[in-house]
Amino acid sequence: MARATHKAGVEEKGKRTTRSADVYLPKEGESSLCKKCGALYQNKRWTMDEEELKKASAVKGLAQAVCPACQRMADSNPGGVITFSGAYLMEHEDQILNTIKKIEASSRRKNPLARIMEISQEKDILTVATTEDRLAQKLGREIYKAHKGELHYHWSHGESFVRVSWSR
Structure with a gap:
């Protein structure tokens, strides 16, 4: 049996909603590199760790994205x-x-x-x-x-x- 991947909270008694409607949260999926600041999205988090950035830069075809901070700006x-x-x-x-x-x-x-x-x-x-x-x-x-x-x-x-x- 498959489970839903989104988490839900209770907004009103008996009504379930998604926990966060933040439009700046990244979509789940593959690793991405922010084309504005160079932050790396990997394993559901953004990082500027130099070791992880070096490893990711060796990967061919790394997706380009805009991180939530750059998008807010x-x-x-x-x-x-x-x-x-x-x-x-x-x-x-x-x-x-x-x-x-x-x-x-x-x-x-x-x-x-x-x-x-x-x-x-x-x-x-x-x-x-x-x-x-x-x-x-x-x-x-x-x-x-x-x-x-x-x-x-x-x-x-x-x-x-x-x-x-x-x-x-």
Whole structure:
């Protein structure tokens, strides 16, 4: 007897739905190489591991694709947005930006899809858009741990999107 390959959750009592309707999740199948950033999709995950990339580059006819992070960036559709504000931000802007970049680099080593899409500043408000909601949460949490202040999370209903605000 064949089983369904998708997992289902319960949205309303008695109604079954697929767990994730994220359009950026890759389709199952063969290995692929992102034609924009060079990330490799293999064994149901994206990686930038150099050893795996070398092995995959030796394979002839490796499929070309666009990873979910590059697709989000092309669509200008962030997974999370963090706003930093307050007088303290202006006094410690370089320090906070360095912390943000270090956290992104650390996260990207573990998960190549966790990226900062854009950093913009208007007056005393710094806005950071990320490809993943978890990276946005982590950035807010780490800045809060290092600099205190007020931290708030606002999740979108039904989507993997978070708006994080930090102020001091």
